[in-house]
Amino acid sequence: MxxxxxxxxxxxxxxxxxxxxxxxxxxxxxxPKFKNTFIKAxxxxxxxxxxxxxxxxxxxxVLSGCIFLITLFLFIPVPFGSRFFNGxxxxxxxxxxxSALLSICCMTLLGFADDVLDxxxxxxxxxxxxxxxxLLMVYYVNFNSTTIIVPKPLREWLxxxxxxxxxxxxxxxxxxxxxTNAINILxxxxxxxxxxxxxxxSSLIIFNxxxxxxxQWKAHRFSLFFLVxxxxxxxxxxxxxxxxxxxxxxxxxxxxxxxxxAVVGILGHFSKTTLLFFIPQIFNFLYSIPQLFxxxxxxxxxxxxxxxxxxxxxxxxxxxxxxxxxxxxxxxVNIFRIFRIIKWQEKDGYVITNNFTLINLVLLITxxxxxxxxTIFLLIIQxxxxxxxxxxxxxxAYIFYDI
Numbered sequence: 299m300x301x302x303x304x305x306x307x308x309x310x311x312x313x314x315x316x317x318x319x320x321x322x323x324x325x326x327x328x329x330p331k332f333k334n335t336f337i338k339a340x341x342x343x344x345x346x347x348x349x350x351x352x353x354x355x356x357x358x359x360v361l362s363g364c365i366f367l368i369t370l371f372l373f374i375p376v377p378f379g380s381r382f383f384n385g386x387x388x389x390x391x392x393x394x395x396x397s398a399l400l401s402i403c404c405m406t407l408l409g410f411a412d413d414v415l416d417x418x419x420x421x422x423x424x425x426x427x428x429x430x431x432x433l434l435m436v437y438y439v440n441f442n443s444t445t446i447i448v449p450k451p452l453r454e455w456l457x458x459x460x461x462x463x464x465x466x467x468x469x470x471x472x473x474x475x476x477x478t479n480a481i482n483i484l485x486x487x488x489x490x491x492x493x494x495x496x497x498x499x500s501s502l503i504i505f506n507x508x509x510x511x512x513x514q515w516k517a518h519r520f521s522l523f524f525l526v527x528x529x530x531x532x533x534x535x536x537x538x539x540x541x542x543x544x545x546x547x548x549x550x551x552x553x554x555x556x557x558x559x560a561v562v563g564i565l566g567h568f569s570k571t572t573l574l575f576f577i578p579q580i581f582n583f584l585y586s587i588p589q590l591f592x593x594x595x596x597x598x599x600x601x602x603x604x605x606x607x608x609x610x611x612x613x614x615x616x617x618x619x620x621x622x623x624x625x626x627x628x629x630x631v632n633i634f635r636i637f638r639i640i641k642w643q644e645k646d647g648y649v650i651t652n653n654f655t656l657i658n659l660v661l662l663i664t665x666x667x668x669x670x671x672x673t674i675f676l677l678i679i680q681x682x683x684x685x686x687x688x689x690x691x692x693x694x695a696y697i698f699y700d701i
Contacts, residue, residue: 325534359551409550478556
């Protein structure tokens with residue numbers, strides 16, 4: 299990397315970091331000021347895992363999201379330097395930036411609409427697909443690279459590379475849907491939504507910094523432009539969302555967070571690597587499938603239950619008749635029983651099991667736990683999985699791909 303390239307990375311990144319620091323302190327200052335405004339607008343909830351029934355302002359993620367977006371709006375001229383004012387704009391980079399902002403704005407709007415209107419799940423799955431279309435169109439126009447490298451053991455049959463064509467675009471669209479919903483599914487205790495997102499964003503920042511020395515440094519610089527202010531504003535939100543939560547982040551935060559990760563993964567050309575940092579979310583989604591698709595009865599809330607005497611959380615349960623399950627439902631619960639990842643209790647012809655979430659599984663294994671400790675435990679799992687992701691991405695990728 300020559301001096302010019304170092305300057306093109308260094309100066310915009312310095313400005314981005316400075317603006318992110320300002321965004322952090324702005325978010326820290328504004329959240330307490332807007333708490334009562336949200337409560338007056340009937341955007342509040344009761345913390346079901348607390349002994350009190352105090353009103354907690356809901357959907358404060360929209361505030362951190364707006365500051366995050368405003369920071370990026372103000373940052374738009376910076377990466378292009380003097381070229382922006384001289385009319386010498388690299389249109390491909392400019393369109394990438396605008397399409398990324400458009401997709402994140404769309405998901406912020408969807409998240410806030412969900413917090414206010416309580417949208418159905420089919421809408422939550424459909425709308426991220428629409429919001430990801432600007433990304434996929436820009437990717438098609440600017441790159442249209444749908445070729446993947448085949449792992450060594452399969453090269454004898456498939457060759458060195460395989461062109462997936464439209465399947466690759468379907469994968470990227472599904473990535474956007476998964477990212478926007480995965481954080482929302484693994485949620486429900488103080489600090490968990492923002493905490494896991496901070497671990498993921500920090501992991502992606504480290505990955506992009508490592509990759510800046512390569513030939514694709516522009517793509518990784520682009521990703522950092524989004525991840526640094528996102529992390530700064532989320533860190534401020536985390537301060538108020540940590541136990542005991544003074545604010546709830548709402549679906550707004552989960553959706554724009556997921557879309558931000560999808561944006562940097564798709565336009566930064568590391569969509570497959572992005573998934574590596576979602577290992578706990580992937581496990582939680584697979585574990586939750588029986589209830590998400592109603593193969594097993596799914597209550598409205600799958601949050602752990604509070605033992606008010608001990609001030610600890612315990613597993614929440616669902617009740618059903620075994621014979622009422624479909625063949626597939628019976629097969630899955632029997633597999634879960636074999637691997638002992640669900641509680642199984644039969645009483646008066648009914649079966650009582652824990653709800654199928656990673657949070658309940660941890661409580662099933664460890665026993666009742668204080669809420670703050672449980673959040674820390676789950677974030678440690680996220681960090682351990684991040685270390686595993688880096689091992690898969692570098693030492694193992696070198697063995698299987700020579701990269």
